[in-house]
Amino acid sequence: MDGEMHENELDTEEADAIAKSELQKLQDDRKTLPVYPYREQLLEAINNHQVYLERILRKPEINAFSEELKAHQKALLPDNFTVLDRAMIEHNLLSASKLYTNIRFYSFYT
Structure with a gap:
């Protein structure tokens, strides 16, 4: 392989990097949002927000x-x-x- 990555690995890493950058943007914006978890955009962006709301x-x-x-x-x-x-x-x-x-x-x- 000599340092080459498979396309699947590259696609997976790219998707992970995109998700992390989007969540980081939302995390930065979160500081200005009200403290009501059900209204936070960060939780709405995550598919499994019910876990964070302890439902x-x-x-x-x-x-x-x-x-x-x-x-x-x-x-x-x-x-x-x-x-x-x-x-x-x-x-x-x-x-x-x-x-x-x-x-x-x-x-x-x-």
Whole structure:
């Protein structure tokens, strides 16, 4: 190969560089935006913004995210879960716990 890159590798690196530069522009603009996460352009630019908003993710959203992963990011763990499966389970448990923490039973009485 002698330092030459395959076209696929070059295309992948180019796409990654473009995405990083776009996110960097949005990150710089973020400093002037209000602090409401659901209105931030940075989160809207990211396909999986529900993760950042700590919302419970359903199977179609997880499947859409898994299609964007590379082969090494889909590693199978010894307990027959993938890294993504374990991360999504932990994320949904944390999101559900925050949901139930915000519910107060005395609000049902009024």
